[in-house]
Amino acid sequence: MPAGAGVEEGRQKAQACVACHGPDGNSQAPAFPSIAGQPRQFIEMSLIMFREGRRINEVMKPIVDKMSNADVRDLAQYFAGQTMAPPARKPDAEVAARGREITEKNNCVQCHGPRLTGQQHIPRLAGQHKEYLLAQLKGFKAAKRADFDGTMTSAAQALSADQLDLVADYLSTLSPP
Ligand code: HEC
Numbered sequence: 001m002p003a004g005a006g007v008e009e010g011r012q013k014a015q016a017c018v019a020c021h022g023p024d025g026n027s028q029a030p031a032f033p034s035i036a037g038q039p040r041q042f043i044e045m046s047l048i049m050f051r052e053g054r055r056i057n058e059v060m061k062p063i064v065d066k067m068s069n070a071d072v073r074d075l076a077q078y079f080a081g082q083t084m085a086p087p088a089r090k091p092d093a094e095v096a097a098r099g100r101e102i103t104e105k106n107n108c109v110q111c112h113g114p115r116l117t118g119q120q121h122i123p124r125l126a127g128q129h130k131e132y133l134l135a136q137l138k139g140f141k142a143a144k145r146a147d148f149d150g151t152m153t154s155a156a157q158a159l160s161a162d163q164l165d166l167v168a169d170y171l172s173t174l175s176p177p
């Protein structure tokens with residue numbers, strides 16, 4: 001299959017995602033994650049985890065139920081190729097300094113990348129909605145959001161509720177490179 005062959009199929013299949021994730025994967029609603037520019041492998045893994053019921057979400061469940069592996073590949077390729085919109089808010093200097101310190105001290109950058117833009121099966125955090133990030137971090141800390149290999153459930157344990165809020169705020173204001 002030539003490179004990019006799935007993109008047109010992905011664009012058509014992505015019509016089913018527009019209502020929540022936005023026309024190009026940049027969602028307007030803070031409860032819905034933006035998926036534009038996420039690593040292809042992370043999108044594939046997420047869809048498969050929803051489909052297998054390992055990551056439990058009532059909204060995504062009916063959407064992935066009948067998805068074939070080819071659908072998963074096409075959709076992941078399409079959204080990974082979209083450009084993430086710039087963050088809606090500017091960073092506050094103090095929040096930015098404290099948020100950066102937390103991500104460095106807790107090794108978030110080791111996995112999510114020096115600019116927190118994700119890699120392979122690890123998601124981009126930079127520029128994601130604060131509400132969404134905070135909900136996921138609380139979910140990991142409470143062991144309610146199952147994760148691929150358990151590393152996030154343990155990474156979230158080290159942070160207090162205040163630190164989770166601070167880090168989610170900071171991450172949401174980071175611009176894409
Ligand atoms: C009715 C709204 C809705 C529709 C339609 C929808 N999604 Fe979602 N999606 C969500 C919600 C809500 C979440 C967050 C779930 C959670 O909190 O775990 C999500 C999460 C995701 C995630 C995980 C993102 C992350 O950063 O963890 C991916 C990938 C995804 N959706 C892809 C898709 C694709 C591809 C489609 C279209 C085939 C689609 N979604 C259609 C609501 C929707």
Ligand code: HEC
Nearest residue numbers: 106107108111121122123133136137147148151152155167
């Ligand atoms: C050892 C590697 C590793 C470390 C360290 C790590 N993460 Fe993660 N993180 C992951 C992986 C892998 C996922 C995807 C989990 C999944 O969906 O199964 C993830 C997912 C997330 C998500 C969910 C995003 C989304 O779009 O759904 C957030 C938020 C997050 N990490 C924040 C952090 C923060 C903040 C830190 C530092 C305190 C951190 N991570 C440290 C590997 C790591």
